[in-house]
Amino acid sequence: MGAEDSIEVTARNSAGFDSxxxxxxxxxxxxxxxxxxxxxxxxxxxxxxxxxxxxxGGFMNPEERPEETAQxxxxxxxxxxxxxLEQLQTYAEPGRDPRGWIPSIAYLALIDAAVLRDSAAARxxxxxxxxxxxxxxHERIVAxxxxxxxxxxxxxxxxxxxxxxxxxxxxxRRLFEAISGVLYEASxxxxxxxxxxxxxxxxxxxxxxxxxxxxxxxxxxxQPAWSLRRSRTPAMLGERSA
Amino acid sequence: MGAEDSIEVTARNSAGFDSxxxxxxxxxxxxxxxxxxxxxxxxxxxxxxxxxxxxxGGFMNPEERPEETAQxxxxxxxxxxxxxLEQLQTYAEPGRDPRGWIPSIAYLALIDAAVLRDSAAARxxxxxxxxxxxxxxHERIVAxxxxxxxxxxxxxxxxxxxxxxxxxxxxxRRLFEAISGVLYEASxxxxxxxxxxxxxxxxxxxxxxxxxxxxxxxxxxxQPAWSLRRSRTPAMLGERSA
DNA sequence: TAAATAGTGTCTTTAAGACATTATCGC
DNA sequence: GCGATAATGTCTTAAAGACACTATTTA
Numbered sequence: 457m458g459a460e461d462s463i464e465v466t467a468r469n470s471a472g473f474d475s476x477x478x479x480x481x482x483x484x485x486x487x488x489x490x491x492x493x494x495x496x497x498x499x500x501x502x503x504x505x506x507x508x509x510x511x512x513g514g515f516m517n518p519e520e521r522p523e524e525t526a527q528x529x530x531x532x533x534x535x536x537x538x539x540x541l542e543q544l545q546t547y548a549e550p551g552r553d554p555r556g557w558i559p560s561i562a563y564l565a566l567i568d569a570a571v572l573r574d575s576a577a578a579r580x581x582x583x584x585x586x587x588x589x590x591x592x593x594h595e596r597i598v599a600x601x602x603x604x605x606x607x608x609x610x611x612x613x614x615x616x617x618x619x620x621x622x623x624x625x626x627x628x629r630r631l632f633e634a635i636s637g638v639l640y641e642a643s644x645x646x647x648x649x650x651x652x653x654x655x656x657x658x659x660x661x662x663x664x665x666x667x668x669x670x671x672x673x674x675x676x677x678x679q680p681a682w683s684l685r686r687s688r689t690p691a692m693l694g695e696r697s698a
Numbered sequence: 699m700g701a702e703d704s705i706e707v708t709a710r711n712s713a714g715f716d717s718x719x720x721x722x723x724x725x726x727x728x729x730x731x732x733x734x735x736x737x738x739x740x741x742x743x744x745x746x747x748x749x750x751x752x753x754x755g756g757f758m759n760p761e762e763r764p765e766e767t768a769q770x771x772x773x774x775x776x777x778x779x780x781x782x783l784e785q786l787q788t789y790a791e792p793g794r795d796p797r798g799w800i801p802s803i804a805y806l807a808l809i810d811a812a813v814l815r816d817s818a819a820a821r822x823x824x825x826x827x828x829x830x831x832x833x834x835x836h837e838r839i840v841a842x843x844x845x846x847x848x849x850x851x852x853x854x855x856x857x858x859x860x861x862x863x864x865x866x867x868x869x870x871r872r873l874f875e876a877i878s879g880v881l882y883e884a885s886x887x888x889x890x891x892x893x894x895x896x897x898x899x900x901x902x903x904x905x906x907x908x909x910x911x912x913x914x915x916x917x918x919x920x921q922p923a924w925s926l927r928r929s930r931t932p933a934m935l936g937e938r939s940a
Numbered sequence: 941t942a943a944a945t946a947g948t949g950t951c952t953t954t955a956a957g958a959c960a961t962t963a964t965c966g967c
Numbered sequence: 968g969c970g971a972t973a974a975t976g977t978c979t980t981a982a983a984g985a986c987a988c989t990a991t992t993t994a
Contacts, residue, residue: 474760476718479790479801518716518799522790546788546803548721548764557760559721561788561801626973643975644956651955661965667972668964868946885947886984893982903991909945910991 477556481525482513482594483565484544484601485534487580488618488634493605494580495598496567498533500591504554510591511598512578513560526563533578538565539617544601552593560592564601566618584637606636613654616675624662624670625649719798723767724755724836725807726786726843727776729822730860730876735847736822737840738809740775742833746796752833753840754820755802768805775820780807781859786843794835804839806846808860826879848878855896858917866904866912867891 485496497509512533516525523541531537541563548559581587583602586595608614615635619628629645649655656676661669727738739751754775758767765783773779783805790801823829825844828837850856857877861870871887891897898918903911 473720473757475720476760478715478717515715516790518718519792521792522788522801543787545785546764548758548803550761550763559764559801559803561790624973641957641959642973644958646974648956663965665972666966666970668974670973866946883984883986885949885986888947890983905992907945908943908993910947912946 474557476559478558479516480513480558480560481516481522481529481563482511482560482597483526483530483538483541483563484511484598485530485538485565485567486583486601486605487567488631489580491630491634492582492584493602493635493637495583495586495601496534496578496580497587497590498578505591508589508591509579509581509587509594511562511594516561522561523563526561526565530565530567534567536567539568540564540566540614542604544597544604547593547597549593560597562597562601564604566605566614568618568620609636616654617678622658622660622672622674624672626670628655628673716799718801720800721758722755722800722802723758723764723771723805724753724802724839725768725772725780725783725805726753726840727772727780727807727809728825728843728847729809730873731822733872733876734824734826735844735877735879737825737828737843738776738820738822739829739832740820747833750831750833751821751823751829751836753804753836758803764803765805768803768807772807772809776809778809781810782806782808782856784846786839786846789835789839791835802834802839804843806843808847808856810860810862851878858896859920864900864902864914864916866914868912870897870915 487494487496496512498512500506500508500510512529514525514529514532516522520528523543527537527541544562544564546559546561550557552558552560583598586598589595590598605614609632615631616628618631625646626642628649629640629642632645633639654676655673658672658674660672662672663669729736729738738754740754742748742750742752754771756767756771756774758764762770765785769779769783786804786806788801788803792799794800794802825840828840831837832840847856851874857873858870860873867888868884870891871882871884874887875881896918897915900914900916902914904914905911
């Protein structure tokens with residue numbers, strides 16, 4: 457306490473009960489850079505915890521949908537919007553913020569690495585080399601965000617939005633490798649992505665590079681939330697009749 | 699507005715900004731009953747939306763961890779604790795609560811059907827036959843909870859906590875069927891559960907029932923969050939070296 | 941013995957890891 | 968031609984659906 461007492465914030469509602477002092481939206485902004493998964497952090501320059509790296513979040517307000525707040529804060533820091541945004545979890549442990557009762561809704565946000573621009577306000581860190589300690593409980597939030605992305609990698613098309621309009625198979629593979637931290641066998645990777653039906657060859661080829669030129673692929677559709685890994689569905693047995 | 703204006707609640711923090719008027723924890727309490735998945739709802743008896751069925755939630759406070767609030771509210775309504783509790787999502791759309799800015803943290807809670815007791819304050823409804831309309835956005839929250847449970851059914855041991863100390867294979871199978879709404883082929887189901895290593899035969903048998911007596915099984919361990927479905931892991935290719 | 945339910949065995953399809961081989965580029 | 972990289976083909980293992988058949992109880 458002591459020094460941080462001065463910044464404590466409290467709130468009461470008009471019925472006379474305690475209410476949250478505020479609520480923040482904190483996006484875990486992830487992007488693959490140099491073959492590794494990175495997270496965007498900002499250096500805190502106002503109390504509390506000045507000098508620590510933190511998620512690029514901000515306070516919410518009653519008129520804005522929480523996703524919009526997360527998206528807006530993110531655009532303020534990076535100049536670009538997220539390719540993908542989904543709610544992670546809400547962190548509301550007592551004492552997580554020294555200022556008082558301030559729950560945080562965390563978001564998983566993916567950014568297209570191609571449109572990234574450097575920013576004085578923010579820096580990218582490899583997710584497995586964070587500058588410890590992070591502000592508040594942000595270390596745990598980053599870990600949860602990374603876990604969510606890796607968990608959904610093969611069960612949705614979540615990562616495909618990070619690829620450019622046209623891309624090659626090795627390019628897609630390296631993206632998946634950067635996200636998951638695992639190496640995939642090239643021909644098997646190709647087979648799975650082709651069989652998914654999500655992509656289609658354009659017939660064009662990359663040129664000017666050493667080695668056999670790679671074929672360019674494009675997306676059949678950019679619809680969100682498809683499943684890559686299919687499993688067989690029962691034929692004889694089916695939905696239980698209500 | 700009009701009639702509901704009278705119950706509007708607002709809050710400001712000591713820094714002079716709007717703050718949430720309150721925050722609620724709303725558990726989606728699920729249990730298999732009579733072979734179907736049911737959800738626990740309470741009838742609202744105070745404004746707003748008196749007479750509508752709602753999730754058995756309540757207001758949070760700054761001193762309590764949000765899971766504790768959810769667990770406590772649940773015990774108040776049912777007399778028992780949850781076998782399983784995990785955070786679902788936070789709902790904070792503007793206007794979701796006519797009283798003002800009141801976000802809700804929703805939880806997925808599973809209750810052991812064997813210890814259920816009837817309660818005047820709450821009733822069980824099949825998840826596909828809800829009394830429409832539910833209060834607030836609770837219909838959507840219930841749907842999200844059911845989806846989460848079904849999604850995790852085969853990728854965790856989440857459902858096994860709903861079985862008694864000793865159980866038979868057909869019993870376990872009917873539980874999975876009640877949750878997923880899908881029928882499983884008996885011998886394949888047995889194979890998967892046996893191969894998972896999560897359960898072990900006790901050698902005992904059920905008696906006094908028509909038909910061949912079923913063998914009783916027990917859990918090897920009750921540790922949470924195991925994975926049932928295993929997939930092969932790459933042998934030659936492995937973790938990327940940092 | 942008949943009906944009912946539990947349990948075993950096995951055939952088949954297919955997802956997916958491993959890896960040898962071939963193709964096509966720049967230099 | 969040579970090194971580099973992409974693409975194809977195929978062998979193998981194992982997960983899992985389908986289903987015929989056997990076993991053991993009550994009535």
